[in-house]
Amino acid sequence: MNVIKGLIIKDLFELKSYKKFIIIFMIISAISVFSRSNPSETISLFAVMTTIGFGMFSLATFSYDEISKSDKYITTFPLTRKQIVLARYILVIGATILGSIIGFVLGLIVSLAINHTFPNMYEELCIVMGGIFGIAFIETVQIPSIYKFGSEKGRMVLFFAILAIAILGTILFYIGKMLNISISLETINYVIEHYFLIIFALIVAVMYYISYRISVKIYNKKEV
Amino acid sequence: MENILEVKNLCKKYDDFELKDINIELPKGVIMGFIGENGAGKTTTIKSILNSTKINSGSIKMFGMELDKNEKKIKEDIGVVLDDSFLSEYLTPNDVNKVIKNVYKNWDENLYFKYIEEFKLPKNKISKDFSNGMKMKLKIATAISHKPKLLLLDEPTSGLDPVARNDILDIFQDFIKDGESSVLVSTHITSDLEHIADYITFINNGEILLSKTRDELLEQYGIVKCSKEEFEKIDKSDYIKCRKNKYDIELLVQNKFDFKKKYNSQVVDKPTLEEIMVIYIKGEK
Numbered sequence: 001m002n003v004i005k006g007l008i009i010k011d012l013f014e015l016k017s018y019k020k021f022i023i024i025f026m027i028i029s030a031i032s033v034f035s036r037s038n039p040s041e042t043i044s045l046f047a048v049m050t051t052i053g054f055g056m057f058s059l060a061t062f063s064y065d066e067i068s069k070s071d072k073y074i075t076t077f078p079l080t081r082k083q084i085v086l087a088r089y090i091l092v093i094g095a096t097i098l099g100s101i102i103g104f105v106l107g108l109i110v111s112l113a114i115n116h117t118f119p120n121m122y123e124e125l126c127i128v129m130g131g132i133f134g135i136a137f138i139e140t141v142q143i144p145s146i147y148k149f150g151s152e153k154g155r156m157v158l159f160f161a162i163l164a165i166a167i168l169g170t171i172l173f174y175i176g177k178m179l180n181i182s183i184s185l186e187t188i189n190y191v192i193e194h195y196f197l198i199i200f201a202l203i204v205a206v207m208y209y210i211s212y213r214i215s216v217k218i219y220n221k222k223e224v
Numbered sequence: 225m226e227n228i229l230e231v232k233n234l235c236k237k238y239d240d241f242e243l244k245d246i247n248i249e250l251p252k253g254v255i256m257g258f259i260g261e262n263g264a265g266k267t268t269t270i271k272s273i274l275n276s277t278k279i280n281s282g283s284i285k286m287f288g289m290e291l292d293k294n295e296k297k298i299k300e301d302i303g304v305v306l307d308d309s310f311l312s313e314y315l316t317p318n319d320v321n322k323v324i325k326n327v328y329k330n331w332d333e334n335l336y337f338k339y340i341e342e343f344k345l346p347k348n349k350i351s352k353d354f355s356n357g358m359k360m361k362l363k364i365a366t367a368i369s370h371k372p373k374l375l376l377l378d379e380p381t382s383g384l385d386p387v388a389r390n391d392i393l394d395i396f397q398d399f400i401k402d403g404e405s406s407v408l409v410s411t412h413i414t415s416d417l418e419h420i421a422d423y424i425t426f427i428n429n430g431e432i433l434l435s436k437t438r439d440e441l442l443e444q445y446g447i448v449k450c451s452k453e454e455f456e457k458i459d460k461s462d463y464i465k466c467r468k469n470k471y472d473i474e475l476l477v478q479n480k481f482d483f484k485k486k487y488n489s490q491v492v493d494k495p496t497l498e499e500i501m502v503i504y505i506k507g508e509k
Contacts, residue, residue, distance in 0.1 A: 006327045010311060013312070014315070076276065
């Protein structure tokens with residue numbers, strides 16, 4: 001485990017140079033969110049922004065490694081390639097969770113100070129989970145793509161993934177229409193109200209797991 | 225003598241390049257210079273030794289253990305310096321210590337900072353602002369501070385000025401002093417090796433052309449410069465390769481003493497590694 005810790009520390013040192021950007025990003029996010037007319041949205045929106053921000057910043061470590069060709073050096077360490085990939089996933093997932101917690105707590109404090117009322121926590125958490133799902137989608141598509149094609153081309157894959165999902169969604173919609181399958185709004189609302197958090201938490205966990213397995217497979221075969 | 229590294233019949237195929245039957249034996253307590261022109265296969269061989277690239281056939285043994293079965297254990301005892309790769313340049317020597325002390329079980333923090341001070345490297349400055357020589361010294365300090373038994377270096381002196389190169393070559397000599405550790409250093413700057421290498425292994429076009437002690441190579445091999453008429457009298461089996469220049473012909477001979485004896489009148493010069501390399505590559509039989 002120590003070697004993985006070493007790799008995560010390396011990534012955190014690399015992100016040190018992002019310190020100012022992160023602070024500026026949070027200030028801008030806070031100003032844009034807290035100046036909204038509906039104060040009940042502030043916590044979740046701020047948390048969504050910090051979650052996405054932290055997740056995106058953590059992906060920047062790939063670019064640092066690519067510039068310094070660190071992969072070539074790191075594979076000479078006494079560790080397996082699986083551990084190298086695992087360290088990266090721990091960092092990215094950790095940054096995403098940390099971003100959501102920091103955003104949520106700060107948002108809650110500021111919101112309480114301004115509104116003096118406690119918001120509907122479940123609703124707020126559902127919105128934050130939506131943010132986590134969004135950044136998790138980006139990360140889980142991008143990480144294996146970067147391992148396969150490098151940082152630049154890896155980003156392109158994300159656009160294709162979004163396009164593919166849009167096409168698939170449209171196809172499913174028309175198939176449903178043709179087969180006369182309809183889901184009532186009440187059913188959707190019921191599922192969202194009762195199971196949204198757990199369903200999305202599970203989907204996100206499965207997405208990370210599949211993405212991790214694909215990345216390990218790609219990286220094991222990669223010539224560094 | 226016990227071998228620290230044994231490479232046997234290593235083959236690696238790419239679409240446009242191939243390592244053919246590479247054999248290397250590196251004994252304990254020596255420096256081996258691994259020479260060859262750019263693209264000859266030095267880096268690919270080192271990458272294969274580090275298992276950074278999958279080989280097609282052959283075996284690699286280090287410290288008496290098979291690499292493919294004991295990779296993690298073996299890598300604990302190897303120090304690696306790569307010309308074009310290290311940790312991010314946004315890390316300071318202090319940061320490097322904090323990272324690498326988690327990587328190697330035998331990491332010696334005090335030894336690392338002793339080298340950092342000896343090499344006059346600022347501890348809290350990011351290495352992006354270092355000169356090329358300083359960057360290389362940081363890589364070397366990092367590579368030797370877990371007291372490895374084998375130091376593998378890929379082109380450590382390219383792009384450095386003569387003073388920095390000399391400093392670095394001194395470090396290698398210090399490193400093998402205990403008689404237990406060895407160095408395999410790949411370079412195309414052959415002059416660096418003439419004073420420090422005990423063995424020279426020469427690779428060309430993916431094949432090992434020779435692997436001998438430096439003394440055998442520099443003391444026994446010879447360069448003969450002769451005219452066209454003199455050249456015609458020389459038996460083909462008495463020289464390795466010849467190079468036809470504008471005004472004379474240069475021959476590389478394997479045993480200058482035998483050659484002198486046989487061809488009485490010929491003057492045989494002591495070769496440099498560079499001359500041997502150039503005639504081997506550019507010459508003809």
